[in-house]
Amino acid sequence: MISKARLKKLAEEHGTPLLVVDHDELRKNIRAFRRYLPRVQPYFAVKAGADPAIVRTLFEAGSSFDVASMPEFELVYDNIRDMPARERQQWIWDKIIYANPIKPVETLAELDQYKPLVTFDNLDEIEKIRRHAPRAGLVLRLKVSNTGAMVELSSKFGAPPAEAVDLILEADRQGLVVEGVSFHVGSQTTNFENYVEALNLTADIYAEAQSRGYTKMNLVDIGGGFPAPYDSTVRPFRELARIINSEINRLFPKHIEILAEPGRFFVATAGYSVSKIIGKSVRDGKPSYYLDDGVYHTYSGQIFDHCKYPVKAFKRGRTRLSAVFGPTCDALDVISMADPLPDLARDDLVYSEMIGAYTWASATTFNGFSPAKVVHVNQ
Ligand SMILES: *Cc1c(COP(=O)(O)O)cnc(C)c1O
Numbered sequence: 292m293i294s295k296a297r298l299k300k301l302a303e304e305h306g307t308p309l310l311v312v313d314h315d316e317l318r319k320n321i322r323a324f325r326r327y328l329p330r331v332q333p334y335f336a337v338k339a340g341a342d343p344a345i346v347r348t349l350f351e352a353g354s355s356f357d358v359a360s361m362p363e364f365e366l367v368y369d370n371i372r373d374m375p376a377r378e379r380q381q382w383i384w385d386k387i388i389y390a391n392p393i394k395p396v397e398t399l400a401e402l403d404q405y406k407p408l409v410t411f412d413n414l415d416e417i418e419k420i421r422r423h424a425p426r427a428g429l430v431l432r433l434k435v436s437n438t439g440a441m442v443e444l445s446s447k448f449g450a451p452p453a454e455a456v457d458l459i460l461e462a463d464r465q466g467l468v469v470e471g472v473s474f475h476v477g478s479q480t481t482n483f484e485n486y487v488e489a490l491n492l493t494a495d496i497y498a499e500a501q502s503r504g505y506t507k508m509n510l511v512d513i514g515g516g517f518p519a520p521y522d523s524t525v526r527p528f529r530e531l532a533r534i535i536n537s538e539i540n541r542l543f544p545k546h547i548e549i550l551a552e553p554g555r556f557f558v559a560t561a562g563y564s565v566s567k568i569i570g571k572s573v574r575d576g577k578p579s580y581y582l583d584d585g586v587y588h589t590y591s592g593q594i595f596d597h598c599k600y601p602v603k604a605f606k607r608g609r610t611r612l613s614a615v616f617g618p619t620c621d622a623l624d625v626i627s628m629a630d631p632l633p634d635l636a637r638d639d640l641v642y643s644e645m646i647g648a649y650t651w652a653s654a655t656t657f658n659g660f661s662p663a664k665v666v667h668v669n670q
Contacts (some may be wrong), residue, residue, distance in 0.1 A: 293563055299605055302565040302640050308584035308663035309565045310651045314348045315669040316561035321352045327532035334388050336515050336554030337363045339648045344667045346370040357552040359391035361398045384408045392432045392448045399423035410473055412450040421465045429467055431459055433474045435489035440477020441597055452492055456499045471510030472496055480516035483531050487538055494542040512550040519559035521645055555648040562647020564589045568639045578613040585617010585624045587657040589650050596649040601630055602641050608633030619658040
């Protein structure tokens with residue numbers, strides 16, 4: 292937790308727009324994850340907040356990583372410090388999963404030397420992997436229900452359950468090894484039933500594969516989706532963990548390794564943004580403020596991630612519903628049409644909390660405005 296006074300001081304020191312990452316909070320989140328889900332090894336989904344300092348802190352705290360592109364793979368690989376090259380080679384599956392079911396052949400060719408663990412969900416990908424990364428271990432990505440998730444992730448990826456075992460057997464026929472099954476229940480999932488359904492479906496796939504003679508699977512990857520506590524409607528993580536623990540222990544024998552790919556859950560609460568009012572007007576009778584940060588930058592999560600980040604003032608005073616805009620010329624660059632704010636002046640600072648996931652990671656340089664400077668504290 293970073294105090295308002297410290298945030299303000301950091302902004303005065305570094306300028307705005309600013310994004311502050313609290314590494315104590317990163318460590319707290321991974322500790323909670325490992326404590327409540329003791330059987331599950333977390334692979335941090337790097338896309339939620341791709342940064343070498345974050346990778347290092349989470350690695351030291353025991354995290355592995357989920358990557359989805361060659362630059363993400365290299366970001367992780369280069370930052371797995373204190374590990375001799377030979378050991379890295381053996382540890383690669385323990386530390387990295389390449390969890391994008393569709394991979395360019397150039398990427399597969401480059402990945403092959405690492406004997407990576409990669410996901411797939413279709414016939415053409417099996418063919419690609421056989422030709423370009425035959426040393427890879429495979430994980431079948433299953434299409435599962437995303438009901439009630441803030442961000443839907445099943446329309447683009449995942450094999451239909453009815454085709455899953457056929458794909459596993461085809462990969463086997465082509466000389467590849469399928470190590471297990473993965474799924475993603477949708478990001479910011481507050482409908483915990485999705486995990487129960489997906490785990491039961493996975494157990495069915497395991498049973499069908501076994502009955503058709505395939506017995507090499509030994510891992511289940513339960514994906515991401517673990518919700519950040521953005522507001523009081525999100526039930527506590529330990530409740531979700533209790534449900535997941537009871538299902539995995541009931542459905543999968545002890546020797547089956549359980550992986551997860553939390554993204555948002557690790558970084559959301561660790562991020563704070565501070566920006567400055569660069570202009571002020573009254574539009575349709577409403578106080579309207581223009582910031583040096585907006586939806587093309589740190590607030591990009593409001594577009595891509597369907598998440599809302601309330602803007603708060605350091606100043607106190609009687610509040611009025613106010614509009615808050617970003618600095619670009621695009622009328623889409625609206626942070627809020629109704630945030631309760633006191634009367635603010637040009638050069639005043641404002642901030643947002645829990646803005647660490649899918650925010651600065653998807654910032655652009657549109658219209659010539661640079662993304663926020665990222666500052667790490669409590670490293
Ligand atoms: C984005 C993504 C994640 C992370 O999801 P969160 O909801 O942020 O936990 C995990 N796995 C895959 C395959 C993803 O695409």
